[in-house]
Amino acid sequence: xxxxxxxxxxxxxxxxxxxxxxxxxxxxxxxxxxxxxxxxxxxxxxxxxxxxxxxxxxxxxxxxxxxxxxxxxxxxxxxxxxxxxxxxxxxxxxxxxxxxxxxxxxxxxxxxxxxxxxxxxxxxxxxxxxxxxxxxxxxxxxxxxxxxxxxxxxxxxxxxxxxxxxxxxxxxxxxxxxxxxxxxxxxxxxxxxxxxxxxxxxxxxxxxxxxxxxxxxxxxxxxxxxxxxxxxxxxxxxxxxxxxxxxxxxxxxxxxxxxxxxxxxxxxxxxxxx
Amino acid sequence: xxxxxxxxxxxxxxxxxxxxxxxxxxxxxxxxxxxxxxxxxxxxxxxxxxxxxxxxxxxxxxxxxxxxxxxxxxxxxxxxxxxxxxxxxxxxxxxxxxxxxxxxxxxxxxxxxxxxxxxxxxxxxxxxxxxxxxxxxxxxxxxxxxxxxxxxxxxxxxxxxxxxxxxxxxxxxxxxxxxxxxxxxxxxxxxxxxxxxxxxxxxxxxxxxxxxxxxxxxxxxxxxxxxxxxxxxxxxxxxxxxxxxxxxxxxxxxxxxxxxxxxxxxxxxxxxxxxxxxxxxxxxxxxxxxxxxxxxxxxxxxxxxxxxxxxxxxxxxxxxxxxxxxxxxxxxxxxxxxxxxxxxxxxxxxxxxxxxxxxxxxxxxxxxxxxxxxxxxxxxxxxxxxxxxxxxxxxxxxxxxxxxxxxxxxxxxxxxxxxxxxxxxxxxxxxxxxxxxxxxxxxxxxxxxxxxxxxxxxxxxxxxxxxxxxxxxxxxxxxxxxxx
Numbered sequence: 001x002x003x004x005x006x007x008x009x010x011x012x013x014x015x016x017x018x019x020x021x022x023x024x025x026x027x028x029x030x031x032x033x034x035x036x037x038x039x040x041x042x043x044x045x046x047x048x049x050x051x052x053x054x055x056x057x058x059x060x061x062x063x064x065x066x067x068x069x070x071x072x073x074x075x076x077x078x079x080x081x082x083x084x085x086x087x088x089x090x091x092x093x094x095x096x097x098x099x100x101x102x103x104x105x106x107x108x109x110x111x112x113x114x115x116x117x118x119x120x121x122x123x124x125x126x127x128x129x130x131x132x133x134x135x136x137x138x139x140x141x142x143x144x145x146x147x148x149x150x151x152x153x154x155x156x157x158x159x160x161x162x163x164x165x166x167x168x169x170x171x172x173x174x175x176x177x178x179x180x181x182x183x184x185x186x187x188x189x190x191x192x193x194x195x196x197x198x199x200x201x202x203x204x205x206x207x208x209x210x211x212x213x214x215x216x217x218x219x220x221x222x223x224x225x226x227x228x229x230x231x232x233x234x235x236x237x238x239x240x241x242x243x244x245x246x247x248x249x250x251x252x253x254x255x256x257x258x259x260x261x262x263x264x265x266x267x268x269x270x271x272x273x274x
Numbered sequence: 275x276x277x278x279x280x281x282x283x284x285x286x287x288x289x290x291x292x293x294x295x296x297x298x299x300x301x302x303x304x305x306x307x308x309x310x311x312x313x314x315x316x317x318x319x320x321x322x323x324x325x326x327x328x329x330x331x332x333x334x335x336x337x338x339x340x341x342x343x344x345x346x347x348x349x350x351x352x353x354x355x356x357x358x359x360x361x362x363x364x365x366x367x368x369x370x371x372x373x374x375x376x377x378x379x380x381x382x383x384x385x386x387x388x389x390x391x392x393x394x395x396x397x398x399x400x401x402x403x404x405x406x407x408x409x410x411x412x413x414x415x416x417x418x419x420x421x422x423x424x425x426x427x428x429x430x431x432x433x434x435x436x437x438x439x440x441x442x443x444x445x446x447x448x449x450x451x452x453x454x455x456x457x458x459x460x461x462x463x464x465x466x467x468x469x470x471x472x473x474x475x476x477x478x479x480x481x482x483x484x485x486x487x488x489x490x491x492x493x494x495x496x497x498x499x500x501x502x503x504x505x506x507x508x509x510x511x512x513x514x515x516x517x518x519x520x521x522x523x524x525x526x527x528x529x530x531x532x533x534x535x536x537x538x539x540x541x542x543x544x545x546x547x548x549x550x551x552x553x554x555x556x557x558x559x560x561x562x563x564x565x566x567x568x569x570x571x572x573x574x575x576x577x578x579x580x581x582x583x584x585x586x587x588x589x590x591x592x593x594x595x596x597x598x599x600x601x602x603x604x605x606x607x608x609x610x611x612x613x614x615x616x617x618x619x620x621x622x623x624x625x626x627x628x629x630x631x632x633x634x635x636x637x638x639x640x641x642x643x644x645x646x647x648x649x650x651x652x653x654x655x656x657x658x659x660x661x662x663x664x665x666x667x668x669x670x671x672x673x674x675x676x677x678x679x680x681x682x683x684x685x686x687x688x689x690x691x692x693x694x695x696x697x698x699x700x701x702x703x704x705x706x707x708x709x710x711x712x713x714x715x716x717x718x719x720x721x722x723x724x725x726x727x728x729x730x731x732x733x734x735x736x737x738x739x740x741x742x743x744x745x746x747x748x749x750x751x752x753x754x755x756x757x758x
Contacts, residue, residue, distance in 0.1 A: 021528065021570045023559040050531045052577045054560075055378075055405030062574045064529050095406050097381070100395040239402065248559045250570035 001230040002037075002268035005191050007076040007204065008261070009247070015255030016068035022249035025189065025236035026076045027051075027059040031092035033085040034234060039078030045069060056243060057095040058236040067253060079268050080233050087219035087227025089209060089234075098211035101184035107240040108187065110176040111157035118180040128183055132210045132220055135177055139170055140225035147202075153241065167206045167223040168241050174208040174222045175240065184211040186237050188219065189244040193231040193265040201263040204246050209237070233265070280426045280686045281698050282349060293427070295352045295747075298463050303347060303689055303696060311691050315346040318452040327448060327507050342445065343740035348453060348460070349688045349701060349722045353749040356467075356718060359422075359430055359705070362615035364714040365605060367418045367707045370437060370592050372608040374414035378405050378588055388607050389600045393624075394591065398645060401553065401588035403560055407577055410485045411711030414586040417476070417548075418707045419443075419721075423618070424686040431618050431683070432601070433702065437585060437592040439550050442721040443706050444508035447472060447515075449743040450719065465748035467718035473515035475708055475715055476548075480516070482710040483582050484545045492545035495519045495535060497526070499551050499567045509550050518548075528571030531578040547572075548584045556587060595644040595678045596622050619681055623674040632679040633670065636663050639679045640731075641670065654731055656682050685731055688742065690724055700725045702733045703744065718746035 007026065028036050041049060041061055048064040065072065104110060110118065121138065125131045146164040156176040159169035171187050178185035185208055192205040207221035207228060219228040228234070238244035251257065280286060283300055285293040292300035322341045351359070376383050377394055378401075384391040394400055419440025421433045450469050454461060477494070484492035498509035500522050513520035519535065526544065527534050534541040549556065555565040557572040575581045591597060599620040605613040621628035621639075632639060636655050643651040653666040670677050687698030705720035722742040723733035733739040 019527070021559070023574065048530045050574065050578065052574060054577070055403040055407065060574070062531060062571060096402055097391065097395055099392050100400070100402055102392070103396040103398070242563070248563065250558060
């Protein structure tokens with residue numbers, strides 16, 4: 001599929017800000033199932049952009065804006081050619097051995113409840129691939145998708161106990177449980193083209209990947225119960241949300257910040273017909 | 275009990291006959307009136323209190339800031355002892371830096387199976403973020419504090435490597451200054467290697483490791499968490515003596531991947547930062563988001579090669595005590611030679627046999643957390659109560675990967691002024707090694723910590739330890755003197 005992504009973030013500040021520094025992980029990287037045709041980051045004011053790759057291989061853009069500034073519109077847009085490879089991550093430049101993704105972090109740590117949950121899955125299936133599919137299915141069933149929840153940083157154990165969450169909670173629990181079973185797992189942030197026609201989304205998407213013997217890294221989207229196909233645009237990876245979050249920023253200046261995010265993922269073809 | 279331990283002045287003679295080369299210092303100890311020693315020691319402590327060389331004991335919030343007790347009787351190394359020690363340190367510190375560069379680079383040592391890959395890759399001290407980024411000049415641990423102990427005339431052992439932000443160097447310098455003022459006769463009797471060159475050596479090292487694109491006169495600063503930090507005195511002392519700015523996070527700003535310092539004349543580009551802030555707090559955009567001590571964007575400037583961070587982020591992996599246990603293999607792997615400074619025998623509780631041995635012998639062993647420091651979270655079996663041992667047994671069983679065990683060492687003693695007169699007290703030693711990419715410089719001296727409580731083997735200041743000056747004699751003052 002040829003997917004068009006249009007990811008807009010509007011910041012409005014109640015008082016003018018003196019400075020803004022943002023770290024953006026918003027640019028996808030090529031691998032077998034995904035080829036970036038065209039990609040832009042646009043800011044509606046005088047800004048300096050600098051790019052680097054982090055230790056995970058993520059494409060990172062630093063954004064520096066001088067004040068006084070009371071609102072900023074950030075637009076990330078581009079086109080990606082995607083291919084359905086049943087969630088398999090091939091020809092990606094892996095910068096870290098899979099074992100590095102066995103370790104837990106504050107947000108993706110398994111508690112006793114998650115460990116017990118993981119043990120039941122390990123008992124039910126012996127093949128690691130089947131275990132991961134079962135894990136995904138059980139999470140879909142058990143963790144109710146609750147889009148009204150704040151996107152605050154919630155750890156895996158809290159979300160698991162509450163039995164509800166957003167996609168990032170599903171991804172954290174998936175990572176925690178897979179690692180508890182001895183399978184390397186990582187957090188992925190990206191975008192999803194909704195086949196049901198819902199073009200507009202209020203956030204980017206998140207899912208997980210697990211590294212399986214003799215297969216390698218495979219994606220699992222426990223919020224939707226499927227492995228990523230050609231409707232997915234994979235942007236950044238990490239041990240948890242913090243490593244892969246689209247934006248981390250700091251501003252200098254008082255007052256409140258209000259934020260509006262608008263993500264539209266469309267088929268490039270259909271858009272050109274509009 | 276007294277003769278079980280090697281005394282650095284008296285050897286095993288129980289105070290009857292000094293070791294060869296130590297006759298003069300023995301005479302000084304014997305002939306200087308106790309009252310006079312006491313007076314000088316009090317005077318030194320008063321000066322330290324006035325200077326504000328204090329520390330906070332963690333976990334003891336109500337306690338006012340204390341000074342670390344100072345002992346007036348110095349520890350002495352002969353030129354020959356020092357030369358062996360500094361050779362060994364150079365070898366170890368060089369290997370440590372090569373190890374860190376490898377672990378975040380090609381990972382040859384893991385591929386060759388010298389160190390288990392999971393021990394590194396799953397270690398909380400391993401920082402995936404800096405993976406693949408080579409710091410300027412390839413140096414991670416520019417400043418190393420290697421903790422050593424001694425158990426006999428030629429038995430120097432490494433107890434811990436400190437590749438993050440080793441503290442204590444201000445004591446080395448202040449203790450010497452106090453000794454020069456209060457015991458000038460010692461420095462007339464002996465030719466002692468000076469330690470006051472340390473700030474200059476540190477300043478030169480900082481200049482030498484500036485990024486390649488930096489100007490001929492790189493701008494270096496010392497970044498402190500602020501005056502409430504227990505080591506603030508050392509931060510301001512070092513910045514003053516090197517002649518560089520002491521800054522807090524609010525004084526620095528990152529723009530366009532370049533670090534700038536705010537000054538009254540406008541902003542100035544910064545090339546090298548000696549940061550006394552832990553990795554976790556360095557940059558809220560990539561590490562702890564709640565950090566108020568760090569500089570947003572600092573890591574981006576680092577990745578862009580526009581700033582040198584001393585020590586480099588990620589180096590904490592070398593401080594892990596389970597990885598420490600592989601140091602003899604690590605040194606051999608990178609230097610091609612056997613380690614000149616041996617390790618203390620270490621049981622890795624992550625291994626089933628070692629765990630069993632440790633659990634069976636808890637009362638005789640010292641057990642430490644792999645990521646602990648400052649004497650916290652450790653068990654000294656022989657001096658612990660049954661309850662303490664049982665409490666520790668439970669913690670160890672719950673998380674064996676988190677611990678290592680070592681034999682209780684017969685740490686050497688040095689004569690120390692106590693309430694009951696001059697008695698041997700156990701000591702350790704932390705020398706400071708500087709790496710600038712061309713070589714390793716170890717300042718001839720260091721921090722000798724002394725366990726002031728009788729029989730105690732824990733020298734940490736937070737656990738009631740004190741300090742002593744450490745004199746390294748010059749070769750020419752080695753001539754044995756006429757017996758008295």
